[in-house]
Amino acid sequence: MLDNFPPRIPIGSWIADLIAWINVNLDFLLDFIKDTGSWVNDAVVAVLLFPHPLIAIVIFALVAWLVRSWRLALGVLISFILIMSMNMWVQSMQTLALVVIAALTAIIIALPLGIWAARNDTVSAFVKPILDFMQTMPAMVYLIPAITFFSIGAVPALFSTIIFSLPPAVRLTELGIRGVDEETVEAGQSFGATNWEILRGVQLPLAIPSIMAGINQVIMLALSMAVIAGMVGADGLGKEVTHALSTINVARGAEAGLSLVFLAIFLDRFTAALGAPGDHKSSLLAKWRAAREAKLRDAQAQGVTA
Amino acid sequence: MSAIRASHVYKIFGRRSEAGVKQLKSGATRDELRDQGLTAAVIDASFEVNPGEIFVVMGLSGSGKSTLIRTVNGLLPITDGEMYIHDQPLSGLSKLDLRRVRRENVSMVFQHFALLPHRTVGENAAYGLQIKGINRADREAKANEALEMVGLGGWGGYSPSELSGGMQQRVGLARALAAGTDIMLMDEAFSALDPLIRRGMQDQLIELQQKLEKTVLFITHDLNEAMRLGDRIAMMRDGRIEQIGTAEQILNDPASNYVARFVADVDRTRVLTAGSIAEPPYAVTGAESGPQVAHKLLREHQPSWLLVVSRDRKPVGIVWEDDVAEAVRKGSSELPYSATHEMPVVEADTPINELFERSAQHRSPLVVVDERGRVVGVIPRVTLLTAATPSNGVPDEDEDEEEEA
Numbered sequence: 001m002l003d004n005f006p007p008r009i010p011i012g013s014w015i016a017d018l019i020a021w022i023n024v025n026l027d028f029l030l031d032f033i034k035d036t037g038s039w040v041n042d043a044v045v046a047v048l049l050f051p052h053p054l055i056a057i058v059i060f061a062l063v064a065w066l067v068r069s070w071r072l073a074l075g076v077l078i079s080f081i082l083i084m085s086m087n088m089w090v091q092s093m094q095t096l097a098l099v100v101i102a103a104l105t106a107i108i109i110a111l112p113l114g115i116w117a118a119r120n121d122t123v124s125a126f127v128k129p130i131l132d133f134m135q136t137m138p139a140m141v142y143l144i145p146a147i148t149f150f151s152i153g154a155v156p157a158l159f160s161t162i163i164f165s166l167p168p169a170v171r172l173t174e175l176g177i178r179g180v181d182e183e184t185v186e187a188g189q190s191f192g193a194t195n196w197e198i199l200r201g202v203q204l205p206l207a208i209p210s211i212m213a214g215i216n217q218v219i220m221l222a223l224s225m226a227v228i229a230g231m232v233g234a235d236g237l238g239k240e241v242t243h244a245l246s247t248i249n250v251a252r253g254a255e256a257g258l259s260l261v262f263l264a265i266f267l268d269r270f271t272a273a274l275g276a277p278g279d280h281k282s283s284l285l286a287k288w289r290a291a292r293e294a295k296l297r298d299a300q301a302q303g304v305t306a
Numbered sequence: 307m308s309a310i311r312a313s314h315v316y317k318i319f320g321r322r323s324e325a326g327v328k329q330l331k332s333g334a335t336r337d338e339l340r341d342q343g344l345t346a347a348v349i350d351a352s353f354e355v356n357p358g359e360i361f362v363v364m365g366l367s368g369s370g371k372s373t374l375i376r377t378v379n380g381l382l383p384i385t386d387g388e389m390y391i392h393d394q395p396l397s398g399l400s401k402l403d404l405r406r407v408r409r410e411n412v413s414m415v416f417q418h419f420a421l422l423p424h425r426t427v428g429e430n431a432a433y434g435l436q437i438k439g440i441n442r443a444d445r446e447a448k449a450n451e452a453l454e455m456v457g458l459g460g461w462g463g464y465s466p467s468e469l470s471g472g473m474q475q476r477v478g479l480a481r482a483l484a485a486g487t488d489i490m491l492m493d494e495a496f497s498a499l500d501p502l503i504r505r506g507m508q509d510q511l512i513e514l515q516q517k518l519e520k521t522v523l524f525i526t527h528d529l530n531e532a533m534r535l536g537d538r539i540a541m542m543r544d545g546r547i548e549q550i551g552t553a554e555q556i557l558n559d560p561a562s563n564y565v566a567r568f569v570a571d572v573d574r575t576r577v578l579t580a581g582s583i584a585e586p587p588y589a590v591t592g593a594e595s596g597p598q599v600a601h602k603l604l605r606e607h608q609p610s611w612l613l614v615v616s617r618d619r620k621p622v623g624i625v626w627e628d629d630v631a632e633a634v635r636k637g638s639s640e641l642p643y644s645a646t647h648e649m650p651v652v653e654a655d656t657p658i659n660e661l662f663e664r665s666a667q668h669r670s671p672l673v674v675v676d677e678r679g680r681v682v683g684v685i686p687r688v689t690l691l692t693a694a695t696p697s698n699g700v701p702d703e704d705e706d707e708e709e710e711a
Contacts, residue, residue, distance in 0.1 A: 181418070181420065183416045183417070183418050183420040184420045184421075184422065186376075186381055186414075186416070186420065187414070187416055187420035187421075187433075188437075189381055189408070190379055190381060190408055190412075190413065190414035190491075191408060191409065191413065191414075191433060191434040191437050191481075191485060192405040192406065192407075192408035192409035192434075192437050192438070193405075193437045194405065197437060201422070202422060205422070205424045206422075206423070206424070293463065296426075296463040297463035297464065299463070
C-alpha cells in the first residue's frame with residue numbers, strides 16, 4: 001500500500017517547463033535584457049580599463065582617502081600594484097565592473113521594495129519568505145536558468161549575482177526604516193509633514209546607517225558570487241579561478257584568489273565608511289565638513305553678538 | 307470660544323473598537339474590554355481649554371494621557387465623540403486639512419525631544435516653518451528668534467548631539483514656538499530631564515506663556531509639576547478624567563478617594579496661596595473710630611487683636627487688646643497702633659511656603675491683600691500651620707510619584 005506513497009510529484013519538471021515557457025514566450029524581453037546587460041557591462045569595463053593602470057590605482061587610492069583614511073589609501077596603493085604585478089589587472093577590473101553593475105541594480109530594486117515593506121505589513125509578510133528563498137537556494141542553481149535565458153557570458157552572471165545579492169538590502173532597508181524612533185516620526189507628523197516629507201526628511205536619513213550596511217552586504221555577496229559566475233563564462237577573476245581549478249594550476253588560482261581578496265577589502269572598507277561618515281575623522285570629506293561647520297558657527301555667533 | 311474642546315472622546319485600540327464604545331456606554335468595564343482584546347485608552351473624556359491657559363493632564367503611566375494628547379492633533383483618530391480645535395471639529399477634516407491644522411494651529415513638544423540628529427539646531431528649530439514652505443531666509447530668522455527666546459541664541463550651528471538634555475528640549479520648545487501656532491501640546495516634555503533642570507524649564511515655560519499667551523496642553527505624571535504649571539488640572543486614571551479644577555480645588559476638595567490619596571503627598575505649601583487660606587478678619591473698624599468702638603468689639607468677640615482698615619478697605623494697622631484697654635482707661639481718642647510690631651502685609655497669590663518666615667518674625671497675623679491693596683483676610687499663625695498639613699492627617703513625605711504604578 002505505502003509503496004506508492006508519496007507519489008512522485010514532478011516539481012522539478014514543472015519549474016523546468018515554466019523556465020522553458022518563459023524562454024519561448026518572453027523571448028523579446030530576454031533579448032532586450034541581454035543586449036542592454038552586455039552593453040552596460042562592456043561600457044563599464046571600458047571605462048575602468050581606459051586609464052593606465054597606475055593612474056587608475058592612484059584614483060582608487062584618492063577615493064579611499066576621501067571617504068576613509070590615508071591608511072586605506074596606502075593599502076589600496078600597495079595591494080592594487082600587487083594585482084598589477086600578478087597580471088590580474090584586467091580580470092580584476094572586469095570583476096569590479098560585474099560587482100558594481102550587479103550591486104547597483106540590486107540596490108535600485110531593493111530600496112523601494114524595502115521602503116514599501118517597511119510601510120506595509122502585508123507586503124512585508126509577503127516579501128520575507130521570498131527573500132529567504134532567494135538567499136538559501138544554492139547560488140549555482142540560479143546559473144542553470146540564467147544560461148537557458150541568456151546563454152553564456154556576462155549577462156547570466158549579472159542575472160544570478162543580482163538575485164543572490166538582493167535580499168540583505170531589502171531586509172536592512174525595511175529594518176532601518178522600522179527602527180527609526182517613533183517619536184521622531186510623530187514629530188514630523190505633528191508639524192504637518194506629508195508621508196513623503198517624513199520619508200525623505202526623517203525616516204531615510206535616520207535609516208542610512210542600516211541601509212548602508214545592507215549595501216555593504218550586497219557588494220560582499222556580489223563579490224563572492226563573481227567567482228561562481230566564472231563558470232558561465234563571464235570574464236574576470238572568476239574565470240581565472242575556474243580555469244585554474246580545471247587545470248589544477250595552484251599558482252594561478254592563488255594569484256586570482258588573492259586579487260579577489262584585495263578587491264573585497266577595498267570595497268568593504270569603502271562602503272562601510274560611506275555608511276558611517278562620522279566614524280572617520282581623518283578622511284578628507286570629514287575634514288572638509290568640519291571646516292565648513294566651524295565657519296557656519298562663527299557666522300552664527302557673530303550674528304548674535306552683532 | 308475655546309482653544310481645545312473634547313466632547314465625550316473615546317479612544318479604543320483593537321479590532322471592532324466601535325463595539326467597545328457601545329459596551330462601555332452601557333456599563334462595561336475596562337477590564338471586560340481587555341478580555342476581548344480591546345484596549346480602552348481614553349474613556350468619555352470631556353474638557354475645554356481656554357485660550358492662553360496652561361491646562362495640565364496629570365496621570366500615571368497607563369492612564370491614557372499620552373493617547374489623549376495625540377487625539378488633539380489627530381495623530382491618533384478618535385473612536386467616538388468629537389475633538390474641536392477653535393470650535394472646528396477634527397473628525398470631518400480631510401488629510402490635507404488636518405495637516406493644515408497641524409501646521410497653522412497646533413505644534414507639539416515631545417518627551418524625548420524627537421529632534422532630527424542629522425540637522426543642526428537651527429534647522430531643527432526651523433523644521434515646522436520648512437514644512438509650511440516658508441523660504442530659507444525667513445525661516446532662519448524666525449528660528450533664531452525662537453532660539454533666543456529659549457536662551458539658545460548662537461547655538462544654531464551646532465548639532466543636537468552636542469547639547470545637553472535640557473538644551474535639547476529647549477530646541478524642541480523653540481521648534482514649537484517658531485512654528486507660530488497658538489496651541490502647544492507638551493507630552494511629558496520635562497520628564498526626561500533631571501530635577502534641577504526641570505525646575506528651570508518649568509519657570510521658563512511659565513514666563514514664555516505669560517509673554518506669548520500661547521494655549522498650552524501639558525501632560526505629566528508629576529503632580530508637583532502639574533500644580534506648579536497648571537492654571538487648571540485634569541486628573542486622569544484608567545482612561546477616565548476623574549476631576550478637573552485648579553490646583554487648590556483639587557487639593558482642598560478632591561472628587562474621589564483616588565485623587566485624595568494622590569494629593570496627600572503633594573507639598574501643599576507650594577500650591578496653596580495666601581488668598582486661599584486667609585480668614586475673614588476677626589473684627590474690623592474704620593480708621594476714624596476711637597478706642598471706645600474697638601474696646602466694644604474686643605469685648606464682644608474676645609480676640610486679642612483687631613485689624614484696622616480704611617474706608618476703601620486698605621489695611622491701616624493692628625491694635626492689641628491690652629493697648630486698647632489702656633487707651634480707654636486714659637480717655638484717649640486715638641487708636642493705639644502697635645509701635646513695636648509693624649503690620650506684615652502679603653499679596654493674595656503668594657505661595658504659603660513663603661509665608662512661614664514672615665509669620666515667625668511677627669507677633670501679629672499676616673494681612674492678605676489683593677492686587678489693588680485691599681484686605682482679603684488675615685492669616686494667624688495657627689491657620690498657616692493647619693493649612694500646611696493635609697486634612698486627613700497624613701504627614702508630608704518625600705515625593706513618591708510612581709506610588710500607584
